Amino acid sequence: MGYNKELNQLIQTLNQQEIKSIYKQLKGKTFMTKLFKIYVEQTPPDINKIKKVNNYAVHQNSLKHEILEYLSAYLGNMESIVNPLINKVNVLVDRRIYKEATKLLNSAKAKCAYYEHFARLLTINNLEIMTDNNGYQEKESQLSKLISERQYYIQQLDIETKFIKLFNLLIQDNLNNSQVCRSQVKIQHVQKILIEIEAIYEQYKKKEIELGGFNQMHLYKNLLQLSTKLGHFKKSVEVAKKVLMVFNKFPFLIEVSANAYQNTLIAIVARAALIADTTSFNFGKSKIEELTKQTFRQKTYIRTFYPIAKINYAINSIATNKEITSILNEMIEDYPKIKEHLGRKMVFEYPLRIAKTYLFLGEYNKAEHWLDTAKNAFVKDIEDDVYSAFYLYQLVVYYGQGMYELLPNKVESIQKHLQRTNNIYQVEKCLLKFFKNTDWKDTKQVKNLSTLQENLHKIIGNNPYEKSYWQWHFNQRKSYCRI
Numbered sequence: 001m002g003y004n005k006e007l008n009q010l011i012q013t014l015n016q017q018e019i020k021s022i023y024k025q026l027k028g029k030t031f032m033t034k035l036f037k038i039y040v041e042q043t044p045p046d047i048n049k050i051k052k053v054n055n056y057a058v059h060q061n062s063l064k065h066e067i068l069e070y071l072s073a074y075l076g077n078m079e080s081i082v083n084p085l086i087n088k089v090n091v092l093v094d095r096r097i098y099k100e101a102t103k104l105l106n107s108a109k110a111k112c113a114y115y116e117h118f119a120r121l122l123t124i125n126n127l128e129i130m131t132d133n134n135g136y137q138e139k140e141s142q143l144s145k146l147i148s149e150r151q152y153y154i155q156q157l158d159i160e161t162k163f164i165k166l167f168n169l170l171i172q173d174n175l176n177n178s179q180v181c182r183s184q185v186k187i188q189h190v191q192k193i194l195i196e197i198e199a200i201y202e203q204y205k206k207k208e209i210e211l212g213g214f215n216q217m218h219l220y221k222n223l224l225q226l227s228t229k230l231g232h233f234k235k236s237v238e239v240a241k242k243v244l245m246v247f248n249k250f251p252f253l254i255e256v257s258a259n260a261y262q263n264t265l266i267a268i269v270a271r272a273a274l275i276a277d278t279t280s281f282n283f284g285k286s287k288i289e290e291l292t293k294q295t296f297r298q299k300t301y302i303r304t305f306y307p308i309a310k311i312n313y314a315i316n317s318i319a320t321n322k323e324i325t326s327i328l329n330e331m332i333e334d335y336p337k338i339k340e341h342l343g344r345k346m347v348f349e350y351p352l353r354i355a356k357t358y359l360f361l362g363e364y365n366k367a368e369h370w371l372d373t374a375k376n377a378f379v380k381d382i383e384d385d386v387y388s389a390f391y392l393y394q395l396v397v398y399y400g401q402g403m404y405e406l407l408p409n410k411v412e413s414i415q416k417h418l419q420r421t422n423n424i425y426q427v428e429k430c431l432l433k434f435f436k437n438t439d440w441k442d443t444k445q446v447k448n449l450s451t452l453q454e455n456l457h458k459i460i461g462n463n464p465y466e467k468s469y470w471q472w473h474f475n476q477r478k479s480y481c482r483i
Contacts (some may be wrong), residue, residue: 003045004060010067011039012341017255018071025070031059032066044340082108082120089127098131105131115252116212118153118160125150155204156212162200163218166193170225180231180385180468182425187230187465194226213250220246221260224267231468236271237280240264244287262291266305273313274471281313303338304346307331308353321361328357347377349386355393356473364400371397384423389473391417392428395435411436426459426466 014022019040026033034053039045050056085108092101105128112120129146170193181187201219204211211219220243227235243264247253254261268284271277288302307330314324331354342350355370371393391414398407415432418424424432434452460467 003039003047003050004064007060007064007067008039008045010064011036014040014067022067022070026063026066029066031055032063035059035063082112082117082124086123086127089131093127093130101127101131115256116156116214116250118157118212121153122150122157125153152209155209156215159200159204159209159211159215160218163197163215163222166197167218167222169193170222180465180472181229182385182465182469183422190226190229194223194230197222197226213246213253216246216250217243217253217257217260221264224264228267228271231465231471233271233274233468233471234277237268237275237277240267240271241280241283244268262288262302265291266302266309269309270305270312273309273311273316276313276316278317281309303334304342304350307334308350311353311357315357315360324357324361328354328361345379345382348374348379348382351377352386352390352393356389359393359396359400362400364397367393368397368401384421385469385473387421388418388423388425388428392431392473395431399435407435425469426463427456427469430455430459 022036023033026036031053035050035056038049038053050060053059085104089101089104089108092098092104105124109121109124109128112124125146129143129150132142132146181190197219201211220239224236224239224243227233227239243260247257247261247264265284265287269281269288272280272284288306291302307327310327311324311331313319314327331350335350335354339347339350351370351373355367355374358364358367358370371390374390395407395410395414398404398410411432415424415436418428430452434455456470460470
């Protein structure tokens with residue numbers, strides 16, 4: 001019997017603060033503390049170390065339940081703190097002890113205000129108005145102030161509801177991923193949502209209503225997704241930095257939205273890499289290096305996306321092949337260690353990114369190996385542009401290996417695949433036409449890529465969405481056309 005996979009998965013989700021708190025909770029429970037330390041230090045955990053713990057199978061299950069109990073109590077912490085206080089306030093109000101009731105309300109209010117629990121703050125506000133009305137003889141009335149606060153809470157809830165509704169719309173229409181749009185229908189949809197978000201912001205800006213931390217985060221997160229979908233990578237970097245400023249301004253957001261924080265850092269380096277923005281890339285890189293001291297889950301996430309960003313940056317900033325190969329070797333060495341922790345789509349995309357880099361380096365046999373690895377992890381619901389890139393890479397491999405006689409059949413097969421999914425855009429048409437119409441028996445035509453390069457650069461130059469696709473999947477360096 002080995003390690004407990006469910007326990008390992010649960011521990012990966014913990015942030016640094018949660019780990020510290022669980023260590024405190026396990027004080028005096030020696031065997032569970034030992035097991036917890038083994039799981040935190042390494043994943044998968046060292047089975048030999050686990051087996052040295054007495055009755056380890058039983059203690060692993062006990063540890064899992066201990067963590068779940070802590071997390072459920074932690075998540076419900078606001079309710080468990082505020083509800084008893086409110087119950088006490090009701091008792092005190094019924095007995096007309098308004099001064100003590102006000103003290104308890106202030107305590108609950110401070111806690112809820114810090115975490116921006118506006119719905120709970122409305123409940124507290126109702127009780128404050130009640131104590132104010134009934135206890136006016138003991139203190140000066142605060143009714144006008146309380147009514148003003150109530151209006152603020154309602155406004156923030158209204159904004160939050162609108163932003164969440166729009167973000168849910170992105171998820172519903174599968175527009176919440178980081179891939180670029182080329183379908184006119186999707187582009188128009190994204191632009192429409194973008195207009196709605198900006199209208200909401202302008203509406204409250206005119207009223208001089210400052211957005212709370214959560215609402216600012218919702219605003220810029222939505223703008224970050226949408227600007228990426230439209231291929232506005234420079235704007236994406238600027239918006240991601242604004243998200244980071246919100247996290248710095250409202251520290252509680254890092255505590256309750258740790259994943260959003262690290263996603264923002266990855267967004268900065270990933271988009272900056274695509275446009276070779278050295279300043280922004282190094283800025284994001286320094287922040288990411290601070291995060292590597294945190295939990296394994298954060299490390300795994302960073303180990304998944306950061307190397308891809310580093311390779312894109314190296315290619316677009318004209319690094320040497322030796323430098324690119326060095327980063328690539330790190331990715332390949334790390335792949336077996338993080339494979340089981342990758343999301344279902346990333347299990348496909350991670351080897352695909354390795355294959356793409358080998359294509360850039362002109363090492364077609366290695367590229368073919370990693371394309372096969374990606375194919376074995378193929379999932380049906382990957383994004384359109386990733387789907388088409390996978391098939392186009394296959395054509396480039398055949399071409400690079402000199403397997404010209406196989407290309408016509410391969411082109412026909414791939415064309416059918418892409419047509420079936422309505423996934424043939426200008427770049428695909430250009431490449432498929434080249435591979436399909438070239439006379440492979442004529443060695444001059446095989447070697448002459450100038451026409452293809454001219455056509456591709458024309459498409460990329462005239463269509464910003466095709467340019468974004470090319471940047472994302474084929475990089476900017478012109479020599480990449482040397483397929």
